[in-house]
Each structure stands twice: as C-alpha cells, then as structure tokens.
Amino acid sequence: MQDIEGLAWVPRSGYEDQCLQTDQGRAIRELLDRVGDKWTLLVIGTLSSGVLRFSELQRHIPGISQRMLTQTLRNLERDGLVTRTLHAEVPPRVEYELTPLGRTLIGPAAALANWAVDTQADIAAARDAYDARVAAR
C-alpha cells in the first residue's frame, strides 16, 4: 500500500499543479484498462454472489459470447481477482470464484453502479433538456 493522500480526487490548495499527471492519472488508466471494458464489471458483479461455473456465468450475463467470457475470466485470473478450479471429471466442470483481492473490488464498484442507478433520472432529464436546447437552435 502506498500513500496517496496528496493525490486523492479532492480539492487541494488550488489546482496549480497538474494533479493527474502522476500517480492518480496512472491509477485511473490502470483501472480502466482492468475493468473499463464491456464485460469485466458484469462478471465481477455476477461472481459477487458466489461460485459459478462457466456455463452458469454465461447464462447469468445475457449477451456475452463464449469468446469474451473466456477472455474476461482469463484476465481476471491473471490479475489475481478470480480463481479458476478445474474439476477433473468428464464432462469437465470448471468453477470460478472471486479471490479475497477480487472481493475488495465489490464495494467500490457497487458504489459506482448504485450511483448510475441513483442518477439515471437526473441524467436523462439533463440529456433531454440539452437535446431540446440544441434542436431549438
């Protein structure tokens, strides 16, 4: 863990320095590289409820292809956020589960998801107003 107090996303004395050029900027980039794609957050959200096997995951996440589910799970496994357990049976059974590290992402991610839900009405209204303003011109 490293100290990030001076880099948090909050007002500083002013904004004279370029607060996003260093660690904070990199943090955001890494974050987006890791969970900013189309499926990762959905997979994590689905796995937050417990262990699931491949086909179950696919059924829980409508629209995801085999290819993308595999790819997403591999990346998560590589990052240490998900474990993959292959049971040597026939037919094979593979179970996926969030690691303790992966579970630490649930809180922040859920907060952001809840933000999306809480603000959707306001944002839709703002959008309509904006579009009306543009159309009127």
Added chain:
Amino acid sequence: MQDIEGLAWVPRSGYEDQCLQTDQGRAIRELLDRVGDKWTLLVIGTLSSGVLRFSELQRHIPGISQRMLTQTLRNLERDGLVTRTLHAEVPPRVEYELTPLGRTLIGPAAALANWAVDTQADIAAARDAYDARVAAR
C-alpha cells in the same frame, strides 16, 4: 431516486435468479457508456479541483487531443455533469465546472481510483506469478 436495495451487488439468498439481467445490469452498462471511455474519468477528476478553461484542462490531462477533450466535455455537459460557460470576450474564454450532480460522482470514482492504487502491487504480483506459471509450461 429509486429503491435499489434488492439489486445491490451483494450476496442475496443465493444466486438462483439472474441478478444482472435487469436494473443492475443496465446500471453497469450505462455507467460504462458514460464514464468507461478513455478520458471521461480523467476530466472529472481534473475538474474536481475547481473551474478550468479549455486550454487548462488540456494541459492538466497529458495526452488528450483537442478532439477528444471537446467530445468528452460535450457529453458531460449533455449529461448535466459539467457546465460550460462562454465568456463573450475576444479571444473567447470558456470555463468548465462540475455541476452538483457531477460532484456526486467524485466520491465513488475516487474510491475506485484509490482501489486501483491500493491493489496495484498485489495485482502486479499476481500477474507475474500467472505469467511465470504459464511460461513454465
């Protein structure tokens, strides 16, 4: 604001129902559509420290092009997260600022950014271990 208690990203009674097929799934999609691109979170993070004009924003966010800054700001303005104030001078001066609604995003987004910083060492280690395991085979 609508009730989302039953849809939060937490363990439910089990996972027998498809928790991501409805509101929660849509929330994540909308979230990613809105802030999942390459620059939006960086712009919001930069504006969290106060009012900035176009050129200042561009200087504070290394690597962003005029095109993408403009586009990002337009979207944020349209969603009601940022205000654009054109001062009728010559040369023109345009100032951008987070709206109260936009400011509500700072907390959740910062939490996620901090997660990225806090976990980067663990994730890098997991990655190295994974790659070593794969290379050894």
Added chain:
DNA sequence: CAGAATCCGCAGGGATACTG
C-alpha cells in the same frame, strides 16, 4: 482561444466453426 470537420488505423468484440 476554442472549437469543427475530415481522414484513417487499429483494437475490441461479435459470429461461427472446431476440439479435448
């Protein structure tokens, strides 16, 4: 200064077919 418009490369991701 703050943009609008245009061109273009390439990576994310969908559809499909095949395999241990």
Added chain:
DNA sequence: CAGTATCCCTGCGGATTCTG
C-alpha cells in the same frame, strides 16, 4: 462442457487542417 481458432466489422480515438 468448456473452451480455442479464425474471420470480420464497427467505432474509438489520434493526427491534421480549417474557422469564428
């Protein structure tokens, strides 16, 4: 069942040029 491999296409975003 749980993948892998291949093809293909869309659109994100960079570079450049032009304007009020």
